[in-house]
Amino acid sequence: MKNIDKSIVILRNFVSRFLALDAPDFEKLLANFEIDEFKRKELIVENGKVADRMYFLSEGFVRFYHFKPDGSEVTSDFYFAPGFITSFTSFILQKPSIVNIQCLEQMSVLSISHKKLIELYDNYPKIERLGRLLSEQAFIASEKHLLSFLNDSPQDRYLWLCKEYPEYIKNIPLQYLASYLGVTPETLSRIRSRTL
Amino acid sequence: MKNIDKSIVILRNFVSRFLALDAPDFEKLLANFEIDEFKRKELIVENGKVADRMYFLSEGFVRFYHFKPDGSEVTSDFYFAPGFITSFTSFILQKPSIVNIQCLEQMSVLSISHKKLIELYDNYPKIERLGRLLSEQAFIASEKHLLSFLNDSPQDRYLWLCKEYPEYIKNIPLQYLASYLGVTPETLSRIRSRTL
């Protein structure tokens, strides 16, 4: 089974979590996707450029990061397959992206252009519904992320990550994790030694 | 001009920012709205109950808050008219809400039930498109909120609020603002005295 076929199966499964797309509609959707290969550390979306594609991550995981005015790097999110990713703000507004999205391992990724997606929205109400449902889910995830910041200490959030994604934590450099948790690498190192 | 008429004009204007709804479609939308009066400090959405209505705020402003496991209250957001508000997570999933939404002044508010909105989505693709666009905007706002946390100090965020919404800041009790900024009331008081 080829890479792209595996990805398509995962995409079909993912979509079916949200709504029942009949075969012709799914084919219409699929016909507009391309497959791309990304290497470890390569950027899927780059700061300063318009994110003109929506990506479907069927495997692997990515890191969202950006630079503060003072030049320091901030990891704002990790995303684990499967799911759609891009710089949504850039994609929706078609304005230059603030964030970078970086692959944390080699992976093949499906993607569709903004133009093609808008055409699909115009012609296939079911696909527009999928867009609405995915946007709603993206909002829910974002709100959850925000609440975890407001409610939980860096230590709580670290322990949660360890429990939820143990296989990934091992592969994420501590400095990225620290930034994601909103502390310095030194502080995270101390959290680790405390909670061993 | 009656209160409800003013609200409808504001709603029509607001919707037209996102897409052109022709008169019959707008009438279909409007036919499903009710108008409610809320007093200062009254709750529009209550923790523990399912948010089964979407509200359109044509005037005034509201506070989002919830309680941490330790019992302390956290103000997670303020929202200023015009716009649609509800506990989106609760509304979308039709599960009990974590957050409370509290009116900060007396106001009349339009609202539509979850059931009616879903019916409109099923029957009017343009209204479903409006739903998609509003969800996208809600996501963008949420991401912006998250980034302001990651990038800016409480002092920066306070000064930004003062610049952006000076007329409201005056009316928001300091303790709510402090919690929103993620600091204690004492610290915000000191920020204020520093930056006068």
Added chain:
DNA sequence: AAAAACACTTGACGATAATCAAGAAAAACA
């Protein structure tokens, strides 16, 4: 394999904010 670059840990110190506590100012109420 040696050298260099990078990632992580640990300690000392200083900055910042939380906590505790008291009092002043403002708002709500009788």
Added chain:
DNA sequence: TGTTTTTCTTGATTATCGTCAAGTGTTTTT
């Protein structure tokens, strides 16, 4: 209007985290 309650300010103390710096361990490069 005077009283009570709530909100805000200010000071002293404590705890936490960031910064700086040194040193260890690990990976990458030549």
